[in-house]
Amino acid sequence: MTFTRNLCLFISSLLAALWSLWPIYSLLRVSLESPAELGAMPMHFIPLMPMFSSYLRMVGFSTRVFGQMEGPIGIWRYYLEGLLNSAIVASATTVLALFFSFLAGYAFARYRFRLKGTLLGLLLFSRTLPPIVMLIPYLAFFGMVHLTGTLVGLTLTYLVLTVPFVTWVLIGFFGSLPKDVENAARIDGCTRVSVLRKIILPISAPGVASVGVIAWLMAWNEFIFALLLVGGTPATTVPPVLEAIFVGGSFPALDLFSVYSSGVMISIIPAIIVSCVFQRYITRLKIVDPGAGTLGQ
Amino acid sequence: MLVFYPLAYSFWLSLNNANPLLGNKYVFVGFQQYTKTLTDPDFYSSLSVTLQYTFEALIISTFFALGLALLLNEPMRGRSVLRAIVLLPWAVAAWAAGAMFRYVLDAEFGTLNGLLNALGFLPTYVQWITYGSAVTALSVATSWNITPLGAFFILAALQTVPEDLMKAAKVDGAGITRRFRYVVLPYIRYALLITIVVNTIMVATSLDTLFLLTTGGPGTSTTSLTFRIFQIAYDELNLGGAAATSFILVAVICILTIAYFMMLSRVSARGRT
Helix, strand or coil: CHHHHHHHHHHHHHHHHHHHHHHHHHHHHHHHCCHHHHCCCCCCCCCCCCCCHHHHHHCCCCEEECCEEECCCCCHHHHHHHHHHHHHHHHHHHHHHHHHHHHHHHHHHHCCCCCHHHHHHHHHHHCCCCHHHHHHHHHHHHHHHCCCCCHHHHHHHHHHHHHHHHHHHHHHHHHCCCCHHHHHHHHCCCCHHHHHHHHHHHHHHHHHHHHHHHHHHHHHHCCHHHHHHCCCCCCCCHHHHHHHHHCCCCCCCHHHHHHHHHHHHHHCHHHHHHHHHHCCCCCCCCCCCCCCCCCCC | CCCHHHHHHHHHHHCEECCHHHCCCCEECCCHHHHHHHCCHHHHHHHHHHHHHHHHHHHHHHHHHHHHHHHHHCCCCCHHHHHHHHHHHHHCCHHHHHHHHHHHHCCCCCHHHHHHHHCCCCCCCCCCCCCCCHHHHHHHHHHHHHHHHHHHHHHHHHCCCCHHHHHHHHHCCCCHHHHHHHHHHHHHHHHHHHHHHHHHHHHHCCCHHHHHHCCCCCCCCCCCHHHHHHHHHHCCCCHHHHHHHHHHHHHHHHHHHHHHHHHHHHHHHHHHC
């Protein structure tokens, strides 16, 4: 009985791991194999000679490929700038979103005020909107005020995507904190602001930090806003650079497939780190987010 | 404010004839954009793509989410490793998922062909993304991306099922299907519904995976409503038409969501009597 059970569990675990890892493996394989190996039939599952040179050429180094010196690919400068811009935008979005949502979430969780129910409903409703619906007005509006092609503009739009989500999670989080400590602090003469700073902030730090990580990842992974608002400009983030390779223009020469794939691999490294660290907390965090429109996108 | 200003602005746009190339002069045309959209044959073909895409991806991702959650709920060695692996697709960007599935499904050097060939199922390589199958391929790619979220919703609910109840049911001689139906299901029904609603919204509004995997093609076989909105706004530069189409998409999503909640309330009402 236990043997059969263990065997079943083992096989299903194997299948689950296969399902989750196969696409990532497919990409990794392309990034490491030479064009000749890619076309081999039967397929080479493990590259005979891993070509780490693809990664080097993507980030701007010249290396020796099969005895020949090959320079970095044409877009390496955009790619590196894209990585930097992505990191800047994601970090700025996280800090600002946490600041606003921290205050808003606390207010929603602790105070009663007019239209509270309506505002909560609107907050939820905004999560069911397709991102592209929000994008159209920004396209029209940013053109007028000259914010297209700037990191500031992109960060502003990312706040629209992240603030409702972060606020929603934090409302639930603050609701679960004990009120007694706050009341005691108020009696001892703390102002409301110092209650927030000296009591709420320290005890909610772990929760706030984990929501912050998700917000960072949402901004890092965002694609369509970046494509239309900053794509092709010096303020571009990573996704538009790679999109231009895969979709726009002519089909790339076969030997560049590996290089481009290494670009995608580099850009998902944060995702891999986050999921390894997060598996511990994910069921505890209670991200019951009805309408997680862009979560993980 | 950040959210509702653009929304109102978008609605205003949808009533206008706005073309960014002609400057910022908007011409008020009332509901003309809506009537134009609703009489456009392209609109109906992309609506049916969206519906098929949503339906297929929903079925795949919900079953996989349930299966993965049940698996992760079993006590076993290496569970935290498996949990990290299963969570991984959630953290990967949707556009990156599209790029990855290109290399899974590619006819020449895709790994799916390679694997099936090595196992002896497939003597020659197959073109997976064709006019007829592109939506299904897209559904699989999207499901890969969104399944973990649902799996962890359901897993959180599964952990609330009291162990005594499971033991009692076992002692009473309930088989595994009956145990699932009468003991587990009532506890996870809410999580399951949330998963379905969230997944529906995510698929119906998704664009990134599609963009990198098929870019609306072959032909117009994967031109979903979201991609159609993108085309109207970006290629035809008709912001008003794009805004109108997007409001119709929001209406479709609202109808689907309301339908789920009505189904749920009926199911739970029947359960009580």
